[in-house]
Amino acid sequence: MNIRYIPEPSLQFGQGQHLCPKAGIYDYHPYDIGQVRPDKITIGIIGKPEDVDTILEWLRDCKTHIDGKLGKHGAASHPNLFLNFCGFNKEIGFKSEIVYDDGYIRKLNNSDFKDIIEKSSNLESRIEGIADLYLSEIKFLTKNKRPDVILCVLSKNFLSLVQLEENIYEDDYEEDNKGDEATEEDDNGNREQNFRRYLKARAMQYNVPIQMLRESIAKPISGMQDPATIAWNFFTALYYKASGTPWALIRRDSSDSTCYAGISFYRSRDNKTLQTSIAQIFNEVGKGVILRGEEIKVDKYDRTPQMSEDQAFNLMSLSLKEYFDAIKVFPKRLVVHKSSNFSPDEIYGFKQAAKQANIFQIDLVTVMPSNLKLYREGAYPPLRGTHLKLTETRHLLYTRGSVPYFETYPGMYIPGPLEIRLFEHDEAPNLICDEILALTKMNWNNTQFDRKFPITIECARNVGEILKYLHPDDNMQLKYSFYM
Template sequence: MKLQIVEEPQLAFFQNDLHVDIRAGLSTFGAFDKGSASVPTPIRIGMIGTTATVDGVRDWLERCKDGVPSDEQKLKALRPAFPGMTQQVFGTSLELSDTLTRTITRHELTAALRNGNPLPHLVEVFMDHARDLASKSGLHVLVVAPPPEVFALGDVSQGIGIDPPIDELQQPAPEQEVAPPSVLNFHDLFKAQAIDLQLPCQLLRPDTYGSPTAGRVKGRRIQDKATTAWNFHTALYYKAGGVPWRLARQPALLTTCYVGVSFFKSVDGDKLMTSVAQVFDERGEGLIVQGGSASYDKDDRSPHLSEDDAFALLANGLATYRREHKNMPARLVMHKTSSFNAEEKAGFRRAADNEKLEVLDLVTVRRSGVRLLRAGQSPMIRGTSLLFDDASGIVYLKGTVPYFQVYPGAYIPRAIEFIREDGETSSAELARELVGLSKLNFNNTQFDSGDPITVRAARRVGDILKHVPANKKVNARFRYFT
């Protein structure tokens, strides 16, 4: 066994200038593709809400134009001021006009809320306006701002920039135990209906732009005002087509594609699970590929694919990658929260061999029951990894962050375990990659996310896809799911 600490991975910003911190990098250098043709200037946003929420969002955006000061007195690197969408940072601005705003009337809202099953009716009310706005040319992002009573109908802990109080990966993986039926919420139902609009949507909670107590969900952490502004504006930049930052690429390493594989059940939990792959390039752009049905293995109680379905899933994922990038990666890393059986390995290998990939790493990633302790009262340092051998180990993606000089979390961090079940990459390199992939969540500008983007995306995509009708065309880009 070997104990080591992975150095905080560098991120690339404008003109490939490097920094370990997202907000410091954006403030100092600017977004990675600032000024490129893929970033609209200005970013034209449409908005749907009630009179009160539309006015609240307008006022908040106006206040954010000139920046939002930080209330932090000591840990200024952890909670820096938001400078606004300046030429230095994002190189663009937001534009919202009355013609691109739709107001939900009190009558529409009340009628939907009085229904015995109000959520689907509320979604349809908002979707009627969304379809109308999506038909307008030149619109880049749609902001949806429901009132507090809509959010009160279901828990929406995945709002803009807010991580769950306990990281998703710390919870038992849904495919490893019998889960209760899903809790319906407006966020996931609306995203499922809007997935074919060809217009990215951003839902906003009242506590983002208004009172800290408005529409507050029990257990939801409220961020400081500057952090909220950072997260919202960065997410809008990404959804409009921009790349805020990317992992700094080491020239000596092979060009790599990362794939997260997950499974999800129907809303009632009765139907067989369906596989889905999230294909990420080194820029962090995600592409969604749906696969075939899965079945539980009676021995390990985990879902698995047949060899043919495993082959089809990865073959379709690589075809999607080729259409996007006009080439193939030299190496592919697949993350899965359950083990790989013999049929899956054979199917994935066959798909990789067909495209002549040089390296295929099949890696199981899951929460770990192993804990490491350090002297004193501070939690483990982020990046601490214990390598069991050349193919497995644990790594802390949350913990004390030397750059911040503090542990930013509210709960005792837990490590994740990784096992390379096939391939050749060392455990030290796999641990380094997992730490890096935890910095590619474009909805959160605090970089110590508790799970890699491959796993985080798997959960979010599954939460939404389970509500998508079978005949609805799904947009392949991950930015439509966040």
């Protein structure tokens, strides 16, 4: 065994490189500056009248500087972690602005909500009824206007009616310790009910990404993130959903191209079938596609979900074809991340699909949580980037932990490492682990860069959560912006 420290990976921005997404955008602007990009983002906005007014006022306030989180004595509290927000305008940072007029504002009647609540016999009918109010206005905006992103504002009282738990703007950051709390079963106990997932799935048919947000983000209460962090996360996600590229991985060689794919399995809402989703097979700048796989049969003696040789081949072949259609070139290298072990059939199927596309460099990597832990002297946990080689094909990697750039450990619980298992690898194990650490920074929904899982795995899970709410004959969107 040997141990090493992987320095925090930098990201590429429009006019320079930086460790931190916030500071990078602040100082060097988005990656796509100087290219075709969303320098104006046209929004639609839907919600109750008082909630819409609150969010519109907040959006106006966010045009200018917002101070970072302050400590107990008024001084900046870990300024690198809680960086002040630069403002969303054309002069600094994103160098973009929000535009809309009264025709893009669609206000829902309080009486319509009350009527649905009184007449709903169970949670499912309540969720579908309220979602229909939003979907009707989404349809209107997409048919009669040209929004880049539609904001669906949810009131605080409304959230309790649909039992929605949305953690995007809350302070509880241990996403890897959470299960699937944001789901409920109906009165018959056999179907998952989740308002956020249902609305995102049903809204896909209108071909415009939606952003759901609470009206309470305008005046954060205890337990929520500070105002500057909320603004950073919201406007980064908004910029990405409007087809912008906030930042990108740094390529080792401009002549090389690497394609990253994440495989994840998800169950149907009634828990009766198991399907697979391949999430965002993408390149270094996050451009790529999402596809839905076939139903998986689970062996009664081995409950680990696995694809057949044909399923693995078909899924990867179709994914690479869609990737080519989007990027206009096949990659030279394919990296596949999966949250469970690769079976021999899966390995053969993936390799054959890669070979068919003239890709001869392939890495098949399992990325999963580990119960093993390392300890260091002092009060702080191991550094993020700590890499322990157990064997040539088994490694431990701390993607959460103490972060020198933040000058603290920004978590609430003792972090655990990921276990990295190399089933097939043409690249060096050290480089594969370096990439996994860098890929944890490619989540455009959150600007605190010490995520636990690489975007390949995190995206795959998010996609599966939404896909289960689509009917088999529904068209799905290929872009990740519809699932975040």
